[in-house]
Amino acid sequence: MNLSEIEELLRLFEGSSLTELVVEGSEMRVTFRRDAGAPRETVPQRGAGLNAPPREAGPSASDRLVVRSPCVGTFSSCPAPGSDAFVRAGDVVREGDTLAVVEAMKVLTEVKAPGDGVVEKILVQDGQPVEFGRELIIIARESTLELA
């Protein structure tokens, strides 16, 4: 799959009503996933108290990775109460690093960095209940950082 094919797929996806599209070839796998919050903007919604975050219109969203909650549960920034946080704003992270955990019925699900970068902001508090798909952490991509 080359870049123009991916662009073509993206156009098709954008024109569709799908929320997720996975295309798998022999060498690569491409996943398009629609912003979990997007359709809500057109639908007046009561309740939804937990997942009504200020939707920050970042200046250039493509420079940032938005890390979302993998499940519904309780957010924790550290492995155990009282211990050091996995990451803090300003920390450099590599793809696959553990950023936080979400606890659901005593089952801990790790929140992993989807790519390399620097933690820009942690959007939720420790112990805060979060929904599936809730924005948790913003990572500024390394490519956009000025080299020291």
Next chain:
Amino acid sequence: MFQKLLVANRGEIALRVIESCRELGIRTTAVYSEADQGSLPVRLADEALCIGPPDARGSYLSSLAILSAATISGTDAVHPGYGFLAESAEFVEACEETGITFIGPPRGVMALVGDKLAARREAEAVGIPVLPASGPLVSLAEAEEAAQDLGYPLMIKAAGGGGGRGIRVVPDREKLRREFDLARREVGEAFADSRLYLERHIVPARHIEVQILGDAFGNVVHWGERDCSVQRRHQKLVEEAPAPSLDEGLRERIREAAIRLARRLDYRNAGTVEFLLDTEGRFCFIELNARIQVEHPVSEILTGRNLVTEQIRIAAGEKLGYSQEDLVFSGHAIECRLNAEDPGQGFVPSIGRLAIRNLPSGHGVRLDTHIYHEMEVTPWYDPLLAKLITWGRTRDEARVRMAGALARFEVEGVKTTRNLCQEIIASPPFARGEYTTGFLATIGTG
């Protein structure tokens, strides 16, 4: 009574639960998948939580996600609706362990009636006839041997399943050979228990089911029977109550059999005892569904009571508060299921954006639905769009009202079962109240 209840379902049944909770003064939490973000339950519940992706295995079928949502939202009860986790003994157990009340029968009863072979034995123990059947079968060789004793035609059924899954009619040995392994594979994918068994297939027959309700104090009543013989591939399309063309003696015997089984099981909450009735007036027990059913509104109309609030009251430990003699069945009710399916193409699900031109209303008309104008019908879930129910002082009145109401169900954007329902309602066998489970196959494209 509960303070806050989590609705572990979607669509019209989620709305029914939310509205019933409002009547009881209980706050509600809706849970939803990413595919249902704009849905009415999400808008109408007191609060809503996204619990997973569109694929139900990660959302509506995930007991972990649902109980996690129940915990963080501080709910003290869960209503499962129908389908999804409604008949999962494991889910009931997980609720009990979490200290959250499951609106339905206790774990032991759920596990027992979930095993169709065990349920048959319980029915036999209280003198209710059952269809000739084999024991559990694990191989084709065993099945062929059992079939020889039972005689064809037979049905392959799943010991641990419901909802028509895995059910196959086999008229002869050759078909049995072709279908047995397929059925085993389908059942193995759908249920934890992959045991199959063979049961005699009765045609023509009528599908009659009795709505039962029991509390924790040993009180059991029935809300009358329903005729659900208008089916295709074991999926019901039109239901009515009371069942037409039953003599009063037979009607009483069927209702009484359902009560007998419920008492034997110390049944609690709402359930449905299903029977097959042959043309000679002999009836056999098929299974007990331990949940609210799609077609429950026809029984509500006859009794003038709300089955969902009854379920919640009973789960909260309240007494039934009335006896069988207090229940008066009045008039006649018919329900049509309006599904987003194309009857002309073998009932394949039809997806698209709805354009609602008109919806039925008026005296004697009830529409249970979650649809709204420009709603997107996705391929993820059950294709039910709406349940249209009419009632009348007589069956004819309800039937004529249904014909008028169906004409006003003008929903475009997807193919629906509306026209097929119109054909059924207008057909002479239906008008006479004389139809069997083979009837739908004789109508139009059904």
